[in-house]
Amino acid sequence: MSIKIEKLSYSYTLPSGEKVEALKDITCSIETGDFVGIMGPTGCGKTTFIQLLAGLRSPTGGRIYLDGEDINVRGYDRNRLRRTVGVVFQNPEYQLFAATVEKDVAFGLKYNGLSRSEVTGRVRWALETMGFDFEKVRAQSPLALSGGEKRRVAIAGVIATKPKILIFDEPIAGLDPYGRRNFLQFIRGMNQTGTTVIMVSHNLEALAEYTRHLLVLEQGRLIDSGPTREVFARLQQRNNGAFGQTEAQRIVALLAEGNLALSSAIITYDDLLSALKQELNGGGAG
Amino acid sequence: MKTLPTGQYIPGDSFLHQLEARAKISCLFLLIAAVLGASSFWGYALVLATISTLLLLSGLPIRGAVAPVRRISWFLLIILLMNALFFEGEAVLASWGIFHLSRGGIEQGFRVVGNLVLILILGNLLTMTTLPTQVTTALESLIKPLKLIGVPTEEVAIIISVAIQFIPTLLEETELIKMTQIARGARFESKKLSERAASFLPLVVPIFISSFRRAEELSLAMEARGYRKARNRTKPKKAPLAPADYTALIVCALICLIQLLWRG
Numbered sequence: 001m002s003i004k005i006e007k008l009s010y011s012y013t014l015p016s017g018e019k020v021e022a023l024k025d026i027t028c029s030i031e032t033g034d035f036v037g038i039m040g041p042t043g044c045g046k047t048t049f050i051q052l053l054a055g056l057r058s059p060t061g062g063r064i065y066l067d068g069e070d071i072n073v074r075g076y077d078r079n080r081l082r083r084t085v086g087v088v089f090q091n092p093e094y095q096l097f098a099a100t101v102e103k104d105v106a107f108g109l110k111y112n113g114l115s116r117s118e119v120t121g122r123v124r125w126a127l128e129t130m131g132f133d134f135e136k137v138r139a140q141s142p143l144a145l146s147g148g149e150k151r152r153v154a155i156a157g158v159i160a161t162k163p164k165i166l167i168f169d170e171p172i173a174g175l176d177p178y179g180r181r182n183f184l185q186f187i188r189g190m191n192q193t194g195t196t197v198i199m200v201s202h203n204l205e206a207l208a209e210y211t212r213h214l215l216v217l218e219q220g221r222l223i224d225s226g227p228t229r230e231v232f233a234r235l236q237q238r239n240n241g242a243f244g245q246t247e248a249q250r251i252v253a254l255l256a257e258g259n260l261a262l263s264s265a266i267i268t269y270d271d272l273l274s275a276l277k278q279e280l281n282g283g284g285a286g
Numbered sequence: 287m288k289t290l291p292t293g294q295y296i297p298g299d300s301f302l303h304q305l306e307a308r309a310k311i312s313c314l315f316l317l318i319a320a321v322l323g324a325s326s327f328w329g330y331a332l333v334l335a336t337i338s339t340l341l342l343l344s345g346l347p348i349r350g351a352v353a354p355v356r357r358i359s360w361f362l363l364i365i366l367l368m369n370a371l372f373f374e375g376e377a378v379l380a381s382w383g384i385f386h387l388s389r390g391g392i393e394q395g396f397r398v399v400g401n402l403v404l405i406l407i408l409g410n411l412l413t414m415t416t417l418p419t420q421v422t423t424a425l426e427s428l429i430k431p432l433k434l435i436g437v438p439t440e441e442v443a444i445i446i447s448v449a450i451q452f453i454p455t456l457l458e459e460t461e462l463i464k465m466t467q468i469a470r471g472a473r474f475e476s477k478k479l480s481e482r483a484a485s486f487l488p489l490v491v492p493i494f495i496s497s498f499r500r501a502e503e504l505s506l507a508m509e510a511r512g513y514r515k516a517r518n519r520t521k522p523k524k525a526p527l528a529p530a531d532y533t534a535l536i537v538c539a540l541i542c543l544i545q546l547l548w549r550g
């Protein structure tokens with residue numbers, strides 16, 4: 001499922017009749033099976049962008065093609081789109097409503113034309129993928145679970161339809177470091193089984209380590225895009241890294257001030273570690 | 287997609303914005319009485335003309351001012367049908383079992399829905415041209431006499447104005463939840479009534495929960511900010527009513543009076 005975006009723009013209309021341009025003239029593409037990160041400051045239009053990608057808003061300008069088909073033309077099968085593109089919004093736990101965890105997770109499968117046992121199979125798979133014991137939680141009320149469990153049930157409800165494209169809006173915001181790591185591993189796992197993943201995040205380390213391509217938004221414009229490493233290297237040049245510098249990049253900059261010059265290609269902690277090892281082995285005290 | 291939030295204050299310096307909040311709220315009540323009192327063609331013509339004039343005077347975009355009506359259009363349609371089918375009026379046109387479609391019923395339906403629409407627009411005009419804090423203070427001073435019979439007027443005023451402020455937040459949240467459920471397959475916009483009905487619960491339950499969560503957050507925030515008893519708060523000074531306020535009050539009272547006279 002490749003996505004092509006052409007001159008996409010979107011404006012909100014306020015009650016006063018005023019227009020807010022949330023996205024301006026965005027052109028880019030996302031390949032099948034890719035892991036794409038979207039970064040940018042709050043209010044730059046990330047959430048609006050993914051709502052458009054999922055067909056939940058109609059663009060005020062430009063087009064979005066899914067496998068070559070314009071998703072906003074009359075007659076495009078919206079219901080198929082819903083099954084193809086899964087979205088995990090910020091605070092996904094707010095979507096829970098059903099009497100039991102099983103029913104809630106099965107909600108999206110209602111119109112999939114699956115048999116009863118197939119539905120149960122899917123629900124079991126989704127809940128187990130999210131780390132639950134299916135038999136234990138299936139009859140519980142989703143509203144009585146803890147905050148973290150609610151979130152995982154909600155995500156199970158999204159992946160249950162096995163969408164080919166999975167979009168996450170700031171999924172790790174508010175998680176502790178352990179939960180963050182677990183969650184990122186889960187997303188990577190989904191990606192490795194062939195799902196195209198799009199992840200909005202403020203966590204530059206997570207973006208640097210997990211994504212393959214990056215889209216950088218600023219005030220509704222796409223200011224940079226490309227392979228993650230290249231984008232981070234370029235962002236470092238821009239404003240001297242005031243915007244979009246990973247911790248590892250910051251450490252490299254500090255070391256450079258202390259006369260220890262390391263490669264400018266260092267983005268993640270792993271890069272930094274191996275560069276330092278090399279430095280110690282090769283150069284010695286030099 | 288419907289993205290227009292409603293019930294929010296829109297800054298401006300129109301005639302309506304400049305009226306004192308107490309005068310505006312009193313006018314609102316007088317005009318609601320006039321709407322409810324209207325019974326003849328001329329009665330409705332008068333309230334329609336009044337509301338149109340107010341819309342013009344408010345300087346607000348028409349679309350924004352009537353947005354709440356569009357939002358609940360489904361509900362209004364149901365009210366219309368219920369009245370048309372269950373009201374036992376004269377001139378029955380058709381019957382199916384317990385349903386009777388009569389001219390009286392249809393008229394009754396249109397009257398009820400018409401009244402609701404007009405009142406909604408009037409209420410929206412108030413909240414779009416008045417700051418929530420102004421509404422609270424004004425309400426508080428308007429219902430002050432009730433204090434004599436033991437009503438906790440300050441608390442009541444706060445409750446009413448918090449409720450008014452809640453509306454836009456709730457509508458926004460409804461929009462988000464609706465989107466979330468659509469993304470996972472709910473069919474709010476389906477042509478099949480059964481599919482629409484099936485998406486009712488996924489919308490209503492989260493909204494209900496979120497209102498409680500909001501209410502709890504708000505009460506915690508109010509407590510944290512030191513809100514305890516209203517009488518300990520410092521109160522903004524009351525502005526005197528200007529000539530324009532008196533004029534507005536007199537005009538609204540006259541409209542109300544005319545309605546009562548026309549009713550005979």
Ligand SMILES: Nc1ncnc2c1ncn2[C@@H]1O[C@H](COP(=O)(O)OP(=O)(O)O)[C@@H](O)[C@H]1O
Nearest residue numbers: 012020022041042043044045046047048049289
């Ligand atoms: N429902 C809305 N109505 C009006 N403006 C909105 C609405 N949602 C978002 N915006 C505006 O659009 C811009 C982009 O918002 P958003 O997509 O939420 O950004 P991000 O997710 O990057 O923080 C912001 O300026 C925001 O104020």
Ligand SMILES: [Mg+2]
Nearest residue numbers: 046047048169
């Ligand atoms: Mg956002």
